[in-house]
Amino acid sequence: MSPLALFGGTFDPIHVGHLRAAIEAREALAADEIRLLPCALPPHREQPEVGAEQRLRMLKAAIAGQPGLRADERELRRSGPSYTYDTLVSVRAEIGESRPLVLVLGADAFAGLPDWHRWRELIAQAHLAVLTRPDAHGLIDPRLEELLATVGTADPADLRRTPCGRLLRLQIPPLPLSSTLVRERLRRGRSVRFLVPDAVLAMIESQGWYGVSGC
Ligand code: ATP
Numbered sequence: 177m178s179p180l181a182l183f184g185g186t187f188d189p190i191h192v193g194h195l196r197a198a199i200e201a202r203e204a205l206a207a208d209e210i211r212l213l214p215c216a217l218p219p220h221r222e223q224p225e226v227g228a229e230q231r232l233r234m235l236k237a238a239i240a241g242q243p244g245l246r247a248d249e250r251e252l253r254r255s256g257p258s259y260t261y262d263t264l265v266s267v268r269a270e271i272g273e274s275r276p277l278v279l280v281l282g283a284d285a286f287a288g289l290p291d292w293h294r295w296r297e298l299i300a301q302a303h304l305a306v307l308t309r310p311d312a313h314g315l316i317d318p319r320l321e322e323l324l325a326t327v328g329t330a331d332p333a334d335l336r337r338t339p340c341g342r343l344l345r346l347q348i349p350p351l352p353l354s355s356t357l358v359r360e361r362l363r364r365g366r367s368v369r370f371l372v373p374d375a376v377l378a379m380i381e382s383q384g385w386y387g388v389s390g391c
Contacts, residue, residue: 179276179335181210182248182267182302184260186355187231188224189380190238191372193353195245197307200348201280202244204332205305210280211248212239215258220291225359226385228252237375261294264301276339277302282309290319299327303335303342310350362386 183198194212202210214235216228224231232252239245250266251258260279268277279302286306289295298304328343329335335342353371361368363386368377381388 177275177336178208179205179278179303180267180271181205181207181278181280181305182213182263183210183280184213184215184251184258184263186218186221186224187212187214187235188226188355189231189358189372189376189386190235191353191355191358192370193351195238195242195373196351197280197282197348198245199242201278201305201307201346204346204348205278205280205335206332207244207278209244209246211246213248213251213263215251216254217257219257219259219293220288230383230385234376234379237379238373240375257293259293261292261298261301264298268301274339276335276337278305278335278344279303280305280307282307284309284311286320287316290317299323299341299343302340303338303344305332305335305344305346308345308347308350310352311354359386362388 181201183201185194187194198210198212212235214228214231232247232249236247239247251263264279271277279298281304283306323343327341328345330345332344335344358368358371362380380386
């Protein structure tokens with residue numbers, strides 16, 4: 177059965193590193209659909225510079241017309257911190273017990289997993305697919321090493337055999353790009369052309385977000 181993939185983030189703003197990662201993951205997993213979920217209140221980091229509805233608008237503009245990529249607004253419609261565990265439980269209730277569900281995350285996000293709410297229970301709801309990211313350091317928590325040793329796989333086909341419970345490491349072409357870098361460049365009046373989709377850049381410029389002087 178084709179998996180449903182989920183890719184959460186702050187997307188402050190969405191950039192081509194996110195979009196390439198989503199496309200690479202969808203293709204590798206042979207997933208019909210990958211849903212991008214902007215978080216309302218990220219529990220483990222400073223608060224986003226731009227509001228949730230604005231980040232959602234940029235995300236929707238970025239994926240418009242891209243087959244298999246969809247925005248999922250559920251974390252924005254919930255109150256309180258955007259815990260991934262709650263999101264997985266809610267998506268699992270929507271798709272039923274048998275369809276494979278895959279939570280896709282970059283290596284930097286994976287490295288912080290033991291700080292997440294109910295992190296050990298995530299794989300009872302979904303598989304995890306961890307994408308290589310150029311700026312992520314190699315050291316990982318021994319608890320994650322243990323998880324890799326017990327449920328790790330390098331074969332995406334393993335994630336189609338069961339609804340949840342495996343941990344896939346996926347190599348993708350590296351794009352050393354982050355929202356932090358995009359925000360910094362905007363703040364300094366530098367160009368971010370081709371780092372974010374044109375439609376996103378147009379929105380940032382017209383609204384004057386991230387310290388850009390609006391037009
Ligand atoms: P910031 O710089 O504000 O921390 P970010 O660029 O890391 O933002 P997030 O919205 O925090 O973006 O990330 C959402 C998800 O996308 C995370 O799982 C993250 O690891 C992944 N991700 C972001 N950029 C890349 C990239 N260039 N390559 C692979 N994965 C990425």
